[in-house]
Amino acid sequence: MPAADRREVKRLPWMAIGSYGAGMAITALIAFAAFRNAAAVAETGRWTLHTLEVITRLQAMDSAQIEIESAERGYLLTGQAEFIARFKRHLAALRSLAAEVRALTRDNPLQTRNIDTLAAPFDALERSLHRAIALRDSQGLDHAAILVAEGDGIALQRELRRNLAQMIRHENGLLALRRAASDASQRWSGIAVVGAAAVALTTSAFAGWLVLRENALRRRVEAGLRAEQERWQAVAAGTNDGIWDWDLRSGATWLSPRWKAMLGYADHELASARPTWEALLHPDDHAATFAALDAHLRGDVAIFSFESRWRHRDGSWRWFHNRGLAQRDAQGAAARLAGSSQDINFGVAPGCTNT
DSSP: OOHHHHHHHHHHHHHHHHHHHHHHHHHHHHHHHHHHHHHHHHHHHHHHHHHHHHHHHHHHHHHHHHHHHHHHHHHHHHOOHHHHHHHHHHHHHHHHHHHHHHHHTTTOHHHHHHHHHHHTTHHHHHHHHHHHHHHHHHHOHHHHHHHHHHSHHHHHHHHHHHHHHHHHHHHHHHHHHHHHHHHHHHHHHHHHHHHHHHHHHHHHHHHHHHHHHHHHHHHHHHHHHHHHHHHHHHHHHHSSSEEEEEETTTOOEEEOHHHHHTTTOOGGGSOSSHHHHHHHBOGGGHHHHHHHHHHHHHTSSSSEEEEEEEEOTTSOEEEEEEEEEEEEOTTSOEEEEEEEEEEOGGGSOTTSSOO
């Protein structure tokens, strides 16, 4: 496998993990921010409704004040008792509404002071009515009308209307601010949702690209491995030597059919494993063989080259000339050893083939 492919094989899983991790982290942050913003929207909405309740009651107080003034004038003009009852009914409603507004604005010191100022002249309004009634009964309509037009009653009503208008303006200002904040929060929520969707789509697209790239790389690596195996098989089939391959990290070993045949075995009769060839190696050659092997793996010698004896199926010992070369990683450590074994049994001195 080319070094670039090996690096990419190692890098792709970490890229996928990083992509998913980053996407999840960003999505989690957006979700948290959206949650906080949704809570802020709900809180702003609650305060907006609260402000509308205050404004509704202040407007009802303004209407009640107008009804009080109308009832007072109606009695002075007609002398009918129903106008007195109407005056008292609306004055009671004014008191009740003032208490509700005070409860609703207890978190706002300015409005609390305003409503206290507003409610102070309620008793004076009632006393003003009683004086007008007494004056009309004792001195006639003209004198009562002068009292209503020029007395403290009209001043109290004007002050009441002025205070109500001031409170309504204040609450309308709060309403505008809270609606603006709610609109901004809702816009941000929309942006957050779109952003989360964009991050999710981007992460998914990148992860999909990584999967496609990994699949393409896997197919290329597998094709390379197949080609390498085919080359090895071609070399093994086209040479009189036995070919072997040993993965030093996994321990996996491959012995070619020719290597097994040189010892009298069919391919399926010997397992391609280290214990197999260790068991067939002459006991007297073990130490020297592994010493030469270790020297090559350490890098003391460039090529592993050694002659050793192996037990044939018929019980005889055959001399092989073994040659191999280690493949090393980036740190120079041996990762794989591959090579060949040549039957030199007929090239050694008589008496050395069987011991």
